[in-house]
Amino acid sequence: MGNVQKTRWGILACGRIARKFADDLKHVAGAELVAVASRDLERAKSFAELFPARHVLGSYEELVQLDDVDVIYVASPHSHHFEHTMLCLDHDKAVLCEKAFAINSVQAGMMVDKAREKGVFLMEALWSRFLPHYIKVREMIDAGMLGEMKGILANFGFKPADPVPPRLFDPALGGGSLLDIGIYPVFLAQSILGVPENIIAQMDKSSTGVDEQCSIIFQYPNGITATLFSSLATNLETDADIFGRNGRIRLTNRFYEPSASIQYYPGIVSTRTEIPVEREAGWGYQHEARHVQECLSLGLKESPVWGLDKTLELMQTLDRIRAAMGLVYEVDKN
Numbered sequence: 286m287g288n289v290q291k292t293r294w295g296i297l298a299c300g301r302i303a304r305k306f307a308d309d310l311k312h313v314a315g316a317e318l319v320a321v322a323s324r325d326l327e328r329a330k331s332f333a334e335l336f337p338a339r340h341v342l343g344s345y346e347e348l349v350q351l352d353d354v355d356v357i358y359v360a361s362p363h364s365h366h367f368e369h370t371m372l373c374l375d376h377d378k379a380v381l382c383e384k385a386f387a388i389n390s391v392q393a394g395m396m397v398d399k400a401r402e403k404g405v406f407l408m409e410a411l412w413s414r415f416l417p418h419y420i421k422v423r424e425m426i427d428a429g430m431l432g433e434m435k436g437i438l439a440n441f442g443f444k445p446a447d448p449v450p451p452r453l454f455d456p457a458l459g460g461g462s463l464l465d466i467g468i469y470p471v472f473l474a475q476s477i478l479g480v481p482e483n484i485i486a487q488m489d490k491s492s493t494g495v496d497e498q499c500s501i502i503f504q505y506p507n508g509i510t511a512t513l514f515s516s517l518a519t520n521l522e523t524d525a526d527i528f529g530r531n532g533r534i535r536l537t538n539r540f541y542e543p544s545a546s547i548q549y550y551p552g553i554v555s556t557r558t559e560i561p562v563e564r565e566a567g568w569g570y571q572h573e574a575r576h577v578q579e580c581l582s583l584g585l586k587e588s589p590v591w592g593l594d595k596t597l598e599l600m601q602t603l604d605r606i607r608a609a610m611g612l613v614y615e616v617d618k619n
């Protein structure tokens with residue numbers, strides 16, 4: 286893509302992920318953090334002590350009215366992505382919205398429609414799509430290193446430390462393992478094998494009624510399957526095997542983030558080759574941020590890499606998984 290131009294970022298919601306993202310903007314040439322907004326001015330101020338910005342705001346409404354902000358990173362809980370992204374788009378602000386993009390595909394569709402009607406840039410912050418190791422895996426598959434694809438196994442499990450962040454299990458905040466972490470195995474499988482023909486899913490319900498654990502099988506027409514699992518009850522190896530008739534790629538713990546290594550097991554040989562991956566300082570969010578800047582500098586309204594149709598497909602699959610396992614949020618009833 287073309288030259289990276291100076292981009293003025295605003296951050297909406299000063300929670301945990303917003304800190305990592307703000308930290309990674311330091312690794313993005315041409316990125317300037319100009320505004321941080323919290324529902325509570327004191328929280329915005331303490332955020333700005335770590336990540337200084339010229340506008341430190343006690344409401345999201347003030348953020349979207351600023352003239353000197355090019356793009357807003359929406360980092361609220363997924364229950365609020367719809368409301369906050371719509372607020373930004375209504376004020377013609379480009380948006381990078383955290384995953385899960387919304388609670389369901391109805392909300393996601395309205396967000397996408399609004400961005401397209403208004404001609405404003407919108408992208409889901411599916412950061413794994415932009416990581417060097419994920420791009421390398423796609424190149425290996427495209428080069429035929431696995432041969433005919435046969436399936437994927439992927440897990441994501443962690444036991445949250447006390448105090449457990451309320452949003453993880455609160456249905457009103459879109460709690461549950463699927464939308465929070467299961468989305469990564471689902472993304473991996475769908476981005477490599479495509480949209481599944483059939484989905485089998487079962488949840489292990491928490492006391493709050495959301496999925497503490499989620500087991501999923503994606504079935505494809507030719508007998509291929511993806512077997513996916515997410516857990517907020519147990520620490521698991523968060524790894525993935527992607528395999529075909531001619532070989533297997535193993536993505537080590539944690540497969541969705543830059544710490545993952547790529548191990549390649551060709552054919553029937555059990556010895557493995559470590560595939561080198563470009564590594565750089567930072568949490569890994571700088572890659573998606575750079576991509577957003579490149580899109581904006583080119584005047585694009587959607588990412589050519591992780592476009593809104595891909596986001597909608599992912600949300601629709603998440604809806605299908607929830608339907609299969611019987612997880613309904615209040616907002617689904619509207």
Ligand SMILES: NC(=O)c1ccc[n+]([C@@H]2O[C@H](COP(=O)([O-])OP(=O)(O)OC[C@H]3O[C@@H](n4cnc5c(N)ncnc54)[C@H](OP(=O)(O)O)[C@@H]3O)[C@@H](O)[C@H]2O)c1
Nearest residue numbers: 298299300301302303323324328360361362363383384385
């Ligand atoms: N890409 C990744 O690797 C990654 C990692 C973790 C999380 N995430 C995603 O990022 C989003 C935020 O996760 P997080 O871990 O940063 O959550 P968090 O620490 O709870 O922060 C969320 C922030 O949202 C704001 N907020 C607005 N309305 C809220 C409400 N009604 N209840 C609670 N908070 C509200 C709050 O900020 P103010 O009080 O400042 O307004 C809060 O600090 C989620 O959608 C999650 O899936 C992505």
